[in-house]
Amino acid sequence: MQFLFRYANPALFMRLSGAVLPYVASLTVVALAVGLLLGFTAPPDYQQGLTVLILFIHVPAATMAMSVYGAIAVCSLLSLVWRHPLSDTAARAAAPFGAVFTALGLVTGSLWGKPMWGTYWVWDARLTSFLLLLFLYFGYMALWNAIEDETKAARAAAVLALVGAVNIPIIKFSVDWWNTLHQGESIVSGNLAPVFLWPLLTMMLAYMLLFITLWLIRIRTAIVNRRVTALLQRSA
Protein backbone atom coordinates (compact mmCIF):
# COMPACT_ATOMS: atom_id res chain seq x y z
CA MET A 1 0.00 0.00 0.00
CA GLN A 2 2.99 2.23 0.56
CA PHE A 3 3.22 3.41 -3.02
CA LEU A 4 -0.43 4.47 -2.99
CA PHE A 5 0.16 6.86 -0.15
CA ARG A 6 3.12 8.50 -1.79
CA TYR A 7 0.64 9.86 -4.33
CA ALA A 8 -1.87 10.88 -1.65
CA ASN A 9 0.12 14.02 -1.00
CA PRO A 10 -1.83 16.82 -2.75
CA ALA A 11 1.33 18.80 -3.55
CA LEU A 12 2.92 15.82 -5.27
CA PHE A 13 -0.36 15.06 -7.02
CA MET A 14 -0.57 18.63 -8.32
CA ARG A 15 2.97 18.43 -9.68
CA LEU A 16 2.53 15.03 -11.33
CA SER A 17 -0.92 15.64 -12.73
CA GLY A 18 0.16 19.05 -13.99
CA ALA A 19 3.01 17.43 -15.89
CA VAL A 20 0.86 14.63 -17.31
CA LEU A 21 -2.21 16.67 -18.16
CA PRO A 22 -1.05 18.34 -21.41
CA TYR A 23 -0.06 14.98 -22.90
CA VAL A 24 -3.30 13.26 -21.92
CA ALA A 25 -5.30 16.21 -23.23
CA SER A 26 -3.52 16.20 -26.62
CA LEU A 27 -3.89 12.43 -26.87
CA THR A 28 -7.61 12.87 -26.21
CA VAL A 29 -7.95 15.35 -29.05
CA VAL A 30 -6.05 13.08 -31.45
CA ALA A 31 -8.02 9.98 -30.48
CA LEU A 32 -11.33 11.82 -30.74
CA ALA A 33 -10.41 13.23 -34.16
CA VAL A 34 -9.23 9.87 -35.52
CA GLY A 35 -12.17 8.01 -34.00
CA LEU A 36 -14.75 10.43 -35.39
CA LEU A 37 -13.10 10.47 -38.81
CA LEU A 38 -12.94 6.67 -38.97
CA GLY A 39 -16.44 6.45 -37.62
CA PHE A 40 -18.07 8.84 -40.05
CA THR A 41 -16.28 7.37 -43.06
CA ALA A 42 -17.43 3.87 -42.13
CA PRO A 43 -19.81 2.36 -44.70
CA PRO A 44 -23.53 2.25 -43.90
CA ASP A 45 -24.68 -1.04 -42.45
CA TYR A 46 -26.68 -3.20 -44.87
CA GLN A 47 -29.57 -3.39 -42.44
CA GLN A 48 -29.29 -0.36 -40.22
CA GLY A 49 -28.09 2.12 -42.83
CA LEU A 50 -26.44 5.27 -41.53
CA THR A 51 -27.91 4.90 -38.05
CA VAL A 52 -25.16 2.42 -37.30
CA LEU A 53 -22.89 5.45 -36.81
CA ILE A 54 -24.64 6.07 -33.48
CA LEU A 55 -22.72 2.99 -32.37
CA PHE A 56 -19.51 5.00 -32.09
CA ILE A 57 -21.09 7.50 -29.69
CA HIS A 58 -23.39 5.13 -27.86
CA VAL A 59 -21.29 2.12 -26.95
CA PRO A 60 -18.27 4.02 -25.55
CA ALA A 61 -20.63 6.16 -23.43
CA ALA A 62 -22.26 3.04 -22.03
CA THR A 63 -18.91 1.42 -21.25
CA MET A 64 -17.67 4.57 -19.55
CA ALA A 65 -20.89 4.89 -17.54
CA MET A 66 -20.06 1.63 -15.81
CA SER A 67 -16.30 2.14 -15.68
CA VAL A 68 -16.74 5.45 -13.88
CA TYR A 69 -18.91 3.80 -11.24
CA GLY A 70 -16.17 1.22 -10.86
CA ALA A 71 -13.62 4.00 -10.40
CA ILE A 72 -15.83 5.63 -7.76
CA ALA A 73 -16.23 2.31 -5.95
CA VAL A 74 -12.46 1.70 -5.90
CA CYS A 75 -11.83 5.26 -4.65
CA SER A 76 -14.49 4.77 -1.97
CA LEU A 77 -12.89 1.55 -0.80
CA LEU A 78 -9.49 3.26 -0.60
CA SER A 79 -11.04 6.11 1.33
CA LEU A 80 -13.01 3.96 3.80
CA VAL A 81 -10.42 1.29 4.50
CA TRP A 82 -7.14 3.17 4.24
CA ARG A 83 -8.40 6.73 4.76
CA HIS A 84 -6.65 7.76 1.59
CA PRO A 85 -7.38 11.50 1.55
CA LEU A 86 -7.18 12.18 -2.19
CA SER A 87 -9.51 9.38 -3.16
CA ASP A 88 -12.52 11.19 -1.63
CA THR A 89 -11.86 14.14 -3.86
CA ALA A 90 -11.34 11.82 -6.81
CA ALA A 91 -14.58 9.93 -6.17
CA ARG A 92 -16.59 13.13 -5.86
CA ALA A 93 -15.01 14.59 -8.98
CA ALA A 94 -15.81 11.51 -11.07
CA ALA A 95 -19.52 11.27 -10.29
CA PRO A 96 -20.91 13.99 -12.61
CA PHE A 97 -18.95 12.51 -15.54
CA GLY A 98 -20.45 9.13 -14.82
CA ALA A 99 -23.92 10.64 -14.77
CA VAL A 100 -23.29 12.46 -18.07
CA PHE A 101 -21.95 9.30 -19.75
CA THR A 102 -24.99 7.39 -18.50
CA ALA A 103 -27.36 10.08 -19.77
CA LEU A 104 -25.52 10.18 -23.10
CA GLY A 105 -25.82 6.42 -23.39
CA LEU A 106 -29.55 6.64 -22.66
CA VAL A 107 -30.20 9.51 -25.09
CA THR A 108 -28.23 8.02 -27.97
CA GLY A 109 -29.73 4.62 -27.24
CA SER A 110 -33.19 6.07 -27.42
CA LEU A 111 -32.43 7.95 -30.66
CA TRP A 112 -31.11 4.69 -32.08
CA GLY A 113 -34.13 2.79 -30.82
CA LYS A 114 -36.54 4.96 -32.81
CA PRO A 115 -35.43 3.76 -36.29
CA MET A 116 -34.46 0.25 -35.11
CA TRP A 117 -37.18 -0.76 -32.67
CA GLY A 118 -39.78 1.76 -33.85
CA THR A 119 -39.99 3.59 -30.53
CA TYR A 120 -37.85 5.92 -28.46
CA TRP A 121 -38.17 3.94 -25.31
CA VAL A 122 -38.59 0.27 -24.69
CA TRP A 123 -38.42 -1.28 -21.25
CA ASP A 124 -35.50 -3.34 -22.35
CA ALA A 125 -33.18 -4.77 -19.72
CA ARG A 126 -30.12 -2.69 -20.55
CA LEU A 127 -31.99 0.56 -20.98
CA THR A 128 -33.75 -0.03 -17.69
CA SER A 129 -30.61 -0.88 -15.77
CA PHE A 130 -28.95 2.23 -17.20
CA LEU A 131 -31.87 4.33 -16.08
CA LEU A 132 -31.44 2.88 -12.59
CA LEU A 133 -27.70 3.54 -12.80
CA LEU A 134 -28.46 7.18 -13.61
CA PHE A 135 -30.57 7.41 -10.46
CA LEU A 136 -27.78 5.80 -8.45
CA TYR A 137 -25.45 8.54 -9.69
CA PHE A 138 -28.04 11.21 -8.80
CA GLY A 139 -28.45 9.78 -5.30
CA TYR A 140 -24.69 9.62 -4.81
CA MET A 141 -24.21 13.24 -5.87
CA ALA A 142 -27.20 14.39 -3.83
CA LEU A 143 -25.78 12.77 -0.70
CA TRP A 144 -22.43 14.51 -1.26
CA ASN A 145 -24.16 17.86 -1.59
CA ALA A 146 -26.60 17.35 1.28
CA ILE A 147 -24.06 16.79 4.07
CA GLU A 148 -22.21 19.97 4.96
CA ASP A 149 -19.34 18.52 6.97
CA GLU A 150 -16.94 17.42 4.23
CA THR A 151 -15.31 14.50 6.07
CA LYS A 152 -18.71 13.09 7.02
CA ALA A 153 -20.03 13.63 3.51
CA ALA A 154 -17.02 11.81 2.06
CA ARG A 155 -17.46 8.78 4.29
CA ALA A 156 -21.23 8.61 3.87
CA ALA A 157 -20.87 8.85 0.10
CA ALA A 158 -18.20 6.14 0.18
CA VAL A 159 -20.51 3.77 2.10
CA LEU A 160 -23.28 4.48 -0.39
CA ALA A 161 -20.99 3.91 -3.37
CA LEU A 162 -19.91 0.53 -2.00
CA VAL A 163 -23.48 -0.53 -1.20
CA GLY A 164 -24.36 0.46 -4.76
CA ALA A 165 -21.40 -1.48 -6.15
CA VAL A 166 -22.55 -4.63 -4.35
CA ASN A 167 -26.10 -4.05 -5.55
CA ILE A 168 -25.46 -3.18 -9.20
CA PRO A 169 -24.80 -6.78 -10.34
CA ILE A 170 -28.00 -7.85 -8.55
CA ILE A 171 -29.99 -5.05 -10.18
CA LYS A 172 -28.47 -5.98 -13.54
CA PHE A 173 -29.39 -9.64 -13.05
CA SER A 174 -32.92 -8.89 -11.87
CA VAL A 175 -33.61 -6.54 -14.77
CA ASP A 176 -32.23 -9.09 -17.25
CA TRP A 177 -34.46 -11.70 -15.69
CA TRP A 178 -37.36 -9.26 -16.05
CA ASN A 179 -37.08 -8.40 -19.73
CA THR A 180 -34.53 -8.52 -22.47
CA LEU A 181 -34.61 -7.22 -26.04
CA HIS A 182 -31.28 -5.46 -26.40
CA GLN A 183 -28.76 -7.20 -28.57
CA GLY A 184 -26.01 -9.06 -26.80
CA GLU A 185 -22.40 -8.13 -26.59
CA SER A 186 -20.68 -8.29 -30.00
CA ILE A 187 -17.11 -7.02 -29.53
CA VAL A 188 -15.36 -9.91 -27.78
CA SER A 189 -17.46 -12.52 -29.56
CA GLY A 190 -16.21 -11.19 -32.92
CA ASN A 191 -19.63 -10.40 -34.37
CA LEU A 192 -18.60 -6.92 -35.40
CA ALA A 193 -17.05 -6.29 -38.83
CA PRO A 194 -13.54 -4.72 -38.70
CA VAL A 195 -14.79 -1.53 -40.47
CA PHE A 196 -16.93 -0.91 -37.42
CA LEU A 197 -14.69 -2.47 -34.82
CA TRP A 198 -11.68 -0.17 -35.33
CA PRO A 199 -13.53 3.15 -35.12
CA LEU A 200 -15.40 1.80 -32.12
CA LEU A 201 -12.23 0.82 -30.27
CA THR A 202 -10.67 4.21 -31.10
CA MET A 203 -13.72 5.99 -29.79
CA MET A 204 -13.67 3.92 -26.61
CA LEU A 205 -10.07 4.91 -26.09
CA ALA A 206 -10.96 8.55 -26.80
CA TYR A 207 -13.81 8.51 -24.26
CA MET A 208 -11.52 6.98 -21.66
CA LEU A 209 -8.85 9.62 -22.30
CA LEU A 210 -11.45 12.36 -22.24
CA PHE A 211 -12.67 11.14 -18.88
CA ILE A 212 -9.14 11.00 -17.47
CA THR A 213 -8.38 14.52 -18.72
CA LEU A 214 -11.54 16.04 -17.28
CA TRP A 215 -11.23 14.01 -14.09
CA LEU A 216 -7.69 15.26 -13.48
CA ILE A 217 -8.78 18.84 -14.13
CA ARG A 218 -11.66 18.48 -11.70
CA ILE A 219 -9.54 16.95 -8.95
CA ARG A 220 -6.97 19.73 -9.42
CA THR A 221 -9.69 22.35 -9.24
CA ALA A 222 -11.03 20.82 -6.04
CA ILE A 223 -7.57 20.88 -4.45
CA VAL A 224 -6.95 24.49 -5.47
CA ASN A 225 -10.41 25.38 -4.23
CA ARG A 226 -9.66 23.87 -0.84
CA ARG A 227 -6.38 25.76 -0.62
CA VAL A 228 -8.10 29.05 -1.42
CA THR A 229 -10.75 28.40 1.23
CA ALA A 230 -8.08 27.57 3.78
CA LEU A 231 -6.15 30.75 2.93
CA LEU A 232 -9.27 32.88 3.18
CA GLN A 233 -10.12 31.40 6.55
CA ARG A 234 -6.62 32.03 7.83
CA SER A 235 -6.60 35.64 6.71
CA ALA A 236 -10.09 36.31 8.04
Place this chain on the structure above:
Amino acid sequence: MSPFLALLVRDMKLATRGGGGAALALSFFALVATLVPLGIGADLKLLARVAGGILWVGAVLAALLSLDRLFQGDYDDGSLELIALSPLPLELASLAKIAAHWLSTGAALTLLSPLLAVLFNLPSGATAILFLSLLVGTPAVSAIGAIGAALTLSLRRGGLILPLIILPLLSPAVIFGAGAVAAKLDGFSPHGALGLLGAFSLAAVLLSPFAAAASVRLNLSG
Protein backbone atom coordinates in the same frame (compact mmCIF):
# COMPACT_ATOMS: atom_id res chain seq x y z
CA MET B 1 -34.58 -8.78 28.94
CA SER B 2 -31.59 -8.83 26.59
CA PRO B 3 -30.49 -5.46 25.24
CA PHE B 4 -31.42 -6.57 21.71
CA LEU B 5 -34.99 -7.38 22.72
CA ALA B 6 -35.25 -4.27 24.86
CA LEU B 7 -34.32 -2.07 21.91
CA LEU B 8 -36.69 -3.96 19.63
CA VAL B 9 -39.61 -3.59 22.05
CA ARG B 10 -38.84 0.09 22.65
CA ASP B 11 -38.76 0.84 18.92
CA MET B 12 -41.98 -1.10 18.40
CA LYS B 13 -43.68 0.95 21.09
CA LEU B 14 -42.43 4.18 19.57
CA ALA B 15 -43.65 3.09 16.13
CA THR B 16 -47.12 2.03 17.22
CA ARG B 17 -47.95 4.79 19.69
CA GLY B 18 -49.04 8.33 18.85
CA GLY B 19 -46.93 9.98 16.20
CA GLY B 20 -45.42 6.64 15.19
CA GLY B 21 -45.21 5.65 11.54
CA ALA B 22 -47.00 2.29 11.56
CA ALA B 23 -50.60 3.51 11.23
CA LEU B 24 -49.49 6.17 8.77
CA ALA B 25 -47.84 3.58 6.50
CA LEU B 26 -50.93 1.40 6.54
CA SER B 27 -53.25 4.28 5.64
CA PHE B 28 -50.89 5.40 2.89
CA PHE B 29 -50.82 1.87 1.44
CA ALA B 30 -54.62 1.66 1.50
CA LEU B 31 -54.92 5.11 -0.06
CA VAL B 32 -52.59 4.24 -2.94
CA ALA B 33 -54.68 1.14 -3.57
CA THR B 34 -57.79 3.33 -3.63
CA LEU B 35 -56.37 6.01 -5.91
CA VAL B 36 -54.97 3.70 -8.59
CA PRO B 37 -58.37 2.42 -9.83
CA LEU B 38 -59.56 6.03 -9.87
CA GLY B 39 -56.63 6.84 -12.11
CA ILE B 40 -56.59 3.88 -14.49
CA GLY B 41 -60.28 2.96 -14.54
CA ALA B 42 -62.41 0.31 -12.91
CA ASP B 43 -61.86 -2.47 -15.45
CA LEU B 44 -61.57 -5.47 -13.14
CA LYS B 45 -59.49 -7.48 -15.62
CA LEU B 46 -56.94 -4.69 -15.94
CA LEU B 47 -56.88 -4.18 -12.17
CA ALA B 48 -56.18 -7.86 -11.54
CA ARG B 49 -53.39 -7.67 -14.10
CA VAL B 50 -51.61 -4.71 -12.46
CA ALA B 51 -52.44 -5.54 -8.82
CA GLY B 52 -49.15 -7.29 -8.06
CA GLY B 53 -47.02 -4.43 -9.35
CA ILE B 54 -49.12 -1.62 -7.87
CA LEU B 55 -49.38 -3.21 -4.44
CA TRP B 56 -45.65 -3.95 -4.40
CA VAL B 57 -44.74 -0.39 -5.35
CA GLY B 58 -47.29 0.91 -2.85
CA ALA B 59 -45.86 -1.24 -0.07
CA VAL B 60 -42.30 -0.09 -0.78
CA LEU B 61 -43.33 3.57 -0.80
CA ALA B 62 -45.39 3.13 2.36
CA ALA B 63 -42.45 1.52 4.15
CA LEU B 64 -40.24 4.44 3.08
CA LEU B 65 -42.52 6.95 4.82
CA SER B 66 -41.43 6.13 8.35
CA LEU B 67 -37.90 5.17 7.40
CA ASP B 68 -36.26 8.57 7.77
CA ARG B 69 -37.10 8.55 11.51
CA LEU B 70 -35.43 5.17 12.04
CA PHE B 71 -32.26 6.71 13.46
CA GLN B 72 -33.01 10.42 13.27
CA GLY B 73 -35.26 10.67 16.35
CA ASP B 74 -32.67 8.91 18.50
CA TYR B 75 -29.93 11.04 16.99
CA ASP B 76 -31.76 14.28 17.74
CA ASP B 77 -32.45 13.51 21.41
CA GLY B 78 -29.07 11.90 22.03
CA SER B 79 -30.24 8.36 22.76
CA LEU B 80 -28.41 7.09 19.69
CA GLU B 81 -25.10 7.90 21.42
CA LEU B 82 -26.23 5.90 24.45
CA ILE B 83 -27.18 3.01 22.21
CA ALA B 84 -23.76 3.24 20.54
CA LEU B 85 -22.03 3.24 23.95
CA SER B 86 -24.03 0.28 25.27
CA PRO B 87 -22.49 -3.22 25.33
CA LEU B 88 -24.79 -4.19 22.44
CA PRO B 89 -22.72 -3.96 19.23
CA LEU B 90 -24.02 -1.26 16.92
CA GLU B 91 -24.53 -3.86 14.20
CA LEU B 92 -26.97 -5.77 16.42
CA ALA B 93 -28.62 -2.53 17.48
CA SER B 94 -29.16 -1.74 13.79
CA LEU B 95 -30.59 -5.21 13.28
CA ALA B 96 -32.99 -4.65 16.19
CA LYS B 97 -34.10 -1.38 14.64
CA ILE B 98 -34.53 -3.04 11.25
CA ALA B 99 -36.59 -5.79 12.86
CA ALA B 100 -38.75 -3.27 14.70
CA HIS B 101 -39.30 -1.29 11.52
CA TRP B 102 -40.22 -4.42 9.62
CA LEU B 103 -42.65 -5.64 12.29
CA SER B 104 -44.36 -2.25 12.48
CA THR B 105 -44.54 -1.57 8.73
CA GLY B 106 -43.50 -4.45 6.44
CA ALA B 107 -45.32 -7.16 8.37
CA ALA B 108 -48.37 -4.95 8.90
CA LEU B 109 -48.48 -4.06 5.19
CA THR B 110 -48.23 -7.76 4.35
CA LEU B 111 -51.20 -8.53 6.59
CA LEU B 112 -53.23 -5.78 4.93
CA SER B 113 -52.35 -6.84 1.38
CA PRO B 114 -54.94 -9.66 0.92
CA LEU B 115 -57.69 -7.17 1.74
CA LEU B 116 -56.41 -4.72 -0.86
CA ALA B 117 -55.97 -7.59 -3.34
CA VAL B 118 -59.73 -8.14 -3.08
CA LEU B 119 -60.27 -4.53 -4.21
CA PHE B 120 -58.13 -5.35 -7.24
CA ASN B 121 -60.03 -8.54 -8.03
CA LEU B 122 -56.85 -10.61 -7.73
CA PRO B 123 -57.59 -14.38 -7.83
CA SER B 124 -57.05 -16.13 -4.51
CA GLY B 125 -54.07 -18.17 -5.75
CA ALA B 126 -52.26 -15.02 -6.84
CA THR B 127 -53.27 -13.27 -3.61
CA ALA B 128 -51.54 -16.00 -1.65
CA ILE B 129 -48.40 -15.47 -3.73
CA LEU B 130 -48.62 -11.69 -3.23
CA PHE B 131 -48.89 -12.25 0.52
CA LEU B 132 -45.92 -14.62 0.50
CA SER B 133 -43.80 -12.35 -1.68
CA LEU B 134 -44.46 -9.35 0.59
CA LEU B 135 -43.71 -11.47 3.65
CA VAL B 136 -40.42 -12.60 2.16
CA GLY B 137 -39.47 -9.33 0.44
CA THR B 138 -40.36 -6.50 2.80
CA PRO B 139 -37.51 -7.29 5.23
CA ALA B 140 -35.17 -6.25 2.41
CA VAL B 141 -36.96 -2.89 2.23
CA SER B 142 -36.42 -2.27 5.94
CA ALA B 143 -32.83 -3.53 5.81
CA ILE B 144 -31.63 -1.56 2.79
CA GLY B 145 -33.73 1.38 3.92
CA ALA B 146 -31.88 1.35 7.23
CA ILE B 147 -28.62 2.06 5.38
CA GLY B 148 -30.17 5.10 3.76
CA ALA B 149 -31.68 6.21 7.07
CA ALA B 150 -28.32 5.90 8.81
CA LEU B 151 -26.52 7.79 6.03
CA THR B 152 -28.95 10.71 6.21
CA LEU B 153 -29.61 10.77 9.95
CA SER B 154 -27.93 14.09 10.58
CA LEU B 155 -29.75 15.85 7.76
CA ARG B 156 -32.59 18.18 8.60
CA ARG B 157 -34.40 17.18 5.45
CA GLY B 158 -33.06 13.66 5.11
CA GLY B 159 -36.53 12.40 4.22
CA LEU B 160 -36.25 14.08 0.85
CA ILE B 161 -33.00 12.51 -0.25
CA LEU B 162 -33.66 9.08 1.26
CA PRO B 163 -35.99 7.78 -1.50
CA LEU B 164 -33.52 8.89 -4.17
CA ILE B 165 -30.80 6.83 -2.53
CA ILE B 166 -32.89 3.79 -1.62
CA LEU B 167 -35.40 3.20 -4.40
CA PRO B 168 -32.90 2.21 -7.15
CA LEU B 169 -31.36 -0.29 -4.75
CA LEU B 170 -34.77 -1.79 -4.05
CA SER B 171 -35.67 -2.41 -7.69
CA PRO B 172 -34.77 -6.14 -7.53
CA ALA B 173 -37.30 -6.65 -4.72
CA VAL B 174 -40.07 -5.05 -6.77
CA ILE B 175 -39.09 -7.02 -9.88
CA PHE B 176 -39.04 -10.41 -8.16
CA GLY B 177 -42.03 -9.70 -5.91
CA ALA B 178 -44.36 -8.46 -8.64
CA GLY B 179 -42.82 -11.05 -11.01
CA ALA B 180 -43.91 -13.88 -8.73
CA VAL B 181 -47.50 -12.62 -8.73
CA ALA B 182 -47.46 -12.14 -12.52
CA ALA B 183 -46.04 -15.65 -13.03
CA LYS B 184 -48.85 -17.13 -10.93
CA LEU B 185 -51.46 -15.14 -12.91
CA ASP B 186 -50.04 -16.42 -16.20
CA GLY B 187 -50.12 -19.98 -14.97
CA PHE B 188 -46.38 -20.38 -14.46
CA SER B 189 -44.62 -21.44 -11.31
CA PRO B 190 -43.86 -18.47 -9.03
CA HIS B 191 -41.19 -20.41 -7.13
CA GLY B 192 -38.25 -19.11 -9.13
CA ALA B 193 -39.11 -15.48 -8.47
CA LEU B 194 -39.95 -16.17 -4.83
CA GLY B 195 -36.65 -17.98 -4.36
CA LEU B 196 -34.67 -15.12 -5.88
CA LEU B 197 -36.63 -12.65 -3.76
CA GLY B 198 -35.83 -14.68 -0.67
CA ALA B 199 -32.14 -14.74 -1.56
CA PHE B 200 -32.11 -10.98 -2.10
CA SER B 201 -33.93 -10.41 1.16
CA LEU B 202 -31.65 -12.70 3.17
CA ALA B 203 -28.53 -11.09 1.78
CA ALA B 204 -29.93 -7.62 2.49
CA VAL B 205 -30.85 -8.46 6.09
CA LEU B 206 -27.49 -10.11 6.65
CA LEU B 207 -25.28 -7.37 5.20
CA SER B 208 -27.23 -4.17 5.84
CA PRO B 209 -26.68 -4.02 9.62
CA PHE B 210 -22.94 -3.67 8.97
CA ALA B 211 -23.36 -0.85 6.47
CA ALA B 212 -25.96 0.84 8.68
CA ALA B 213 -23.74 0.59 11.76
CA ALA B 214 -20.77 2.00 9.83
CA SER B 215 -22.94 4.91 8.69
CA VAL B 216 -24.17 5.60 12.22
CA ARG B 217 -20.58 5.58 13.48
CA LEU B 218 -19.35 8.05 10.90
CA ASN B 219 -22.21 10.38 11.79
CA LEU B 220 -21.57 10.15 15.53
CA SER B 221 -17.82 10.77 15.31
CA GLY B 222 -16.76 14.38 15.59
